[in-house]
Amino acid sequence: MDIWSQLLGGFATAGTPINLMWAFIGCALGTAIGVLPGLGPAVTVAMLLPITSQVEPTASMIFFAGIYYGAMYGGSTTSILLNTPGETGTMVTALEGFKMAKSGRAGAALATSAIGSFVAGTIATVLVTLFAPVLAIYAVKLGPPEYFMLMVLAFTTVSAVLGRSTLRGITALFVGLALGLVGLDQITAQVRYTGGIPEFMDGIEVVLVAVGLFAVGECMYTALYEGRSEPTLNRMGTVHMTKSEWRRSWPAWLRGTAIGFPFGTIPAGGTEIPTFISYGVERKLSKHQEEFGTTGAIEGVAGPEAANNAAVTATLVPLLTLGIPTSVTAAILLSALQNYGINAGPQLFQTSSTLVWALIASLYIGNVMLLVLNLPLVGMWVKLLKIPRPQLYAGILIFATVGVYGMRQSAFDLYLMLAIGLVGVIMRRFDFPTAPVIVGLILGPMAEAQMRNALSIGEGRWSVFIERPMSATLLAVVVAVLLLPRLLHLLRRKAR
Numbered sequence: 001m002d003i004w005s006q007l008l009g010g011f012a013t014a015g016t017p018i019n020l021m022w023a024f025i026g027c028a029l030g031t032a033i034g035v036l037p038g039l040g041p042a043v044t045v046a047m048l049l050p051i052t053s054q055v056e057p058t059a060s061m062i063f064f065a066g067i068y069y070g071a072m073y074g075g076s077t078t079s080i081l082l083n084t085p086g087e088t089g090t091m092v093t094a095l096e097g098f099k100m101a102k103s104g105r106a107g108a109a110l111a112t113s114a115i116g117s118f119v120a121g122t123i124a125t126v127l128v129t130l131f132a133p134v135l136a137i138y139a140v141k142l143g144p145p146e147y148f149m150l151m152v153l154a155f156t157t158v159s160a161v162l163g164r165s166t167l168r169g170i171t172a173l174f175v176g177l178a179l180g181l182v183g184l185d186q187i188t189a190q191v192r193y194t195g196g197i198p199e200f201m202d203g204i205e206v207v208l209v210a211v212g213l214f215a216v217g218e219c220m221y222t223a224l225y226e227g228r229s230e231p232t233l234n235r236m237g238t239v240h241m242t243k244s245e246w247r248r249s250w251p252a253w254l255r256g257t258a259i260g261f262p263f264g265t266i267p268a269g270g271t272e273i274p275t276f277i278s279y280g281v282e283r284k285l286s287k288h289q290e291e292f293g294t295t296g297a298i299e300g301v302a303g304p305e306a307a308n309n310a311a312v313t314a315t316l317v318p319l320l321t322l323g324i325p326t327s328v329t330a331a332i333l334l335s336a337l338q339n340y341g342i343n344a345g346p347q348l349f350q351t352s353s354t355l356v357w358a359l360i361a362s363l364y365i366g367n368v369m370l371l372v373l374n375l376p377l378v379g380m381w382v383k384l385l386k387i388p389r390p391q392l393y394a395g396i397l398i399f400a401t402v403g404v405y406g407m408r409q410s411a412f413d414l415y416l417m418l419a420i421g422l423v424g425v426i427m428r429r430f431d432f433p434t435a436p437v438i439v440g441l442i443l444g445p446m447a448e449a450q451m452r453n454a455l456s457i458g459e460g461r462w463s464v465f466i467e468r469p470m471s472a473t474l475l476a477v478v479v480a481v482l483l484l485p486r487l488l489h490l491l492r493r494k495a496r
Contacts, residue, residue, distance in 0.1 A: 007129060010357030013058060014365055022055075022063040023362050027369045030070020034077070034090075041071040045332045057340045058355045062362040064336055065316075068329050069121060069363070072312050073370045076113040076305055081106060082396050084215035090308065091438055092275040094214055096292065096300030103295040108241045112249045112302045114374040115241075118367050119250075120257040120306035124313035125363040127261055131317075144453035145465050149474035151447040154273040156481050157280045159436050168432045176440020179204050186449045199412040206442050208404050212417040213434045215400045217424020219393040224425065241298075249302040252282055256306025263307075264314025272442050276435065278307035313363060320348055320356055 013019065033044045045064050055063070075090035080097030093113065100109040159169035182193045183203030194200035241249065256278045263274040282299040283292050291297035315330045337344050342352055404417050427434055454471075458464025466472045 003129065006353065006357045007361060009354070010359075010361035011364075013354055013358035014062060014361040019059055019062055019358065019362070020365070022059045023066050023366050024369055026063040026066020027070040027366050027373060030067040030072075031074035031370065031373060033067065034071035034074025041068045041329045044071075045329060045336070057337075057342065057352075058358045060336065061333070061355060061359050064333055065359060065362060066366050066369075068333070069309065069312050069366060070370060072309050073114065073117050073374055076117070076301075076308075077110065080109045080113065080301070082215065083218045084396055084400065085210050090275075090305075091210055091214070091272075091435060092279045092304040093301055093308075095279065095435060096296045096298075099294065099296030100298065100301065101296075105296065105298075108245050108298060109296070109301050111241050111375065112245065112298055113305045114371060116249065116253045116256065116302045116306040117309040117374075118371040119253045120260065120308075120310040121313055121367040121370075122364065123254075123257050124261050124264070124310040125360065125367065128313060128316055128363070129360055142470065143468070144450045144457060145468050145471040146474065148447055148450040148454050149465060149471045149478070150273070151443045151450065153474055153478050153481070154276060154439060154443060155436075155447075156478050157277050165431070169436050172427065172432050172434065173436035173440045176437035176442075177444040178440075179209065179437070180441045180444030181448070186445055187452060197412075199410060199416075203445075204416070204441065205404075205407060205413070206438065207407065208413055208417055209420055209441055210438055211400045211404055212420030213424040213427070213437060215396050216417055216421030217428060217434070219397050220421050220425045221428050222393055245298050248286075248288075248298050252278075252299040252302035253306040255281060255285075256303040256308075257310040259303075260307030260310030261314045264311035265317045272439060274307040274311050275304040276439060278303040316359070316363075319344055320359075 014023070029044070030041060033041060044067055048064070048067075072090070075085060076093045076097065078084040079090040079094035080101050083094050083098040085091045085094050097109045097113070100106060155173055159166065159173040178193075180203075182200050184190070184201065185192055191201065256274075259278045259281065260274040279300055282297070282303040283289075286292065286297055286299050288297055288299075292300060319330045319334060334344055342348070342355070348356055400417065401414060404413050405411075407413065424434060426432075427437075454464055455462070458467070464471075465475060
């Protein structure tokens with residue numbers, strides 16, 4: 001009962017007019033930031049860190065948290081309507097959401113995204129409330145071998161599931177892995193694969209590649225093949241979900257939450273891994289296989305969106321109980337706490353219990369605020385599709401250019417974005433999936449570092465990956481993901 005009395009105290013603190021105002025401003029600003037490609041919650045929170053010298057700690061942490069999970073709600077809007085992910089965590093949403101928008105079902109896609117985000121966020125917040133210390137203890141026990149195998153699992157799941165050909169999926173993944181190696185070696189700090197270009201020293205920005213492949217690639221592809229494609233983008237549809245869509249969405253929401261929450265508690269790639277794994281699971285389990293990649297399957301939006309929001313909420317578990325940030329934004333939130341002289345860790349629940357429980361209570365309040373903010377606006381967002389195609393795509397290009405230039409104020413980034421957009425056109429023309437490129441780029445450097453750390457632990461022995469039970473189990477799952485579909489296919493052919 002102690003937890004519940006502390007949570008009620010947290011609601012009393014978070015429910016004060018000033019804290020409710022900060023929560024609302026954070027949620028509204030976060031939603032707007034999520035819509036804009038290139039900014040993201042990490043950059044926004046970092047820009048607003050100076051307010052910590054003027055605002056009371058609890059209010060500013062509620063404000064920053066609102067920006068963080070508000071951005072996850074907003075990022076799905078442009079992914080669905082314009083194929084322009086506002087956040088890396090919403091890239092998977094673009095795969096089916098944009099197809100749904102093109103076939104006149106944008107309203108249903110936006111609705112399942114908003115409701116799924118609310119369901120996942122609420123369930124994840126309840127789990128944070130109940131199990132934060134326990135989950136953090138188990139997450140800390142994972143070492144480099146386990147993290148590396150988790151990333152290999154993400155690689156195989158993505159490359160095997162996306163696209164019609166596993167070989168093309170793996171090829172796209174290796175393109176991403178190659179891009180991820182550009183820049184400074186994380187361990188030795190040696191410069192590699194930059195071709196003598198100074199701008200490559202810091203590596204290639206993930207958001208730049210995502211915007212180039214998805215947004216710019218989509219615009220170029222439409223411009224090149226406009227005469228050959230059906231003008232279905234401007235078809236309007238209902239802004240509500242049908243009974244069938246509700247039936248298909250709610251199991252995907254629950255599965256997405258179950259996949260996303262554990263990933264948020266461990267530093268293994270943020271929201272990207274669980275969203276891709278959730279998409280893979282939904283694609284395997286769906287009874288409407290023909291809709292994936294064609295007219296758009298609602299499960300392919302519902303599951304990843306739920307996984308995305310559950311993972312974001314779960315990052316508070318290691319942040320508050322151990323002082324370990326598992327995402328870039330969580331790291332900036334940690335620095336905000338430190339600005340106030342507050343040390344996150346096991347003692348935080350005792351030394352700053354009012355702040356912690358007010359922050360957890362604000363998650364419940366923020367989820368309701370975001371649902372109220374987003375659902376009534378679904379109709380307004382769908383009206384974006386009435387904009388004529390030339391003007392719409394010109395607007396997307398301006399939007400993408402401003403977002404990418406705003407990251408580093410570099411003209412070189414704009415040329416690189418256009419070059420990546422051309423690669424996106426070629427990949428789409430020859431049916432190569434683009435999502436594995438992003439996964440390889442994000443997780444490649446992390447996987448390399450974890451692999452080298454694991455080999456150091458094993459004194460150079462590759463057997464270290466099968467000597468530890470958890471990494472051996474994950475390796476078995478990887479092998480199953482690669483081999484089981486082929487074995488089942490062969491058995492079916494034999495049976496026929």
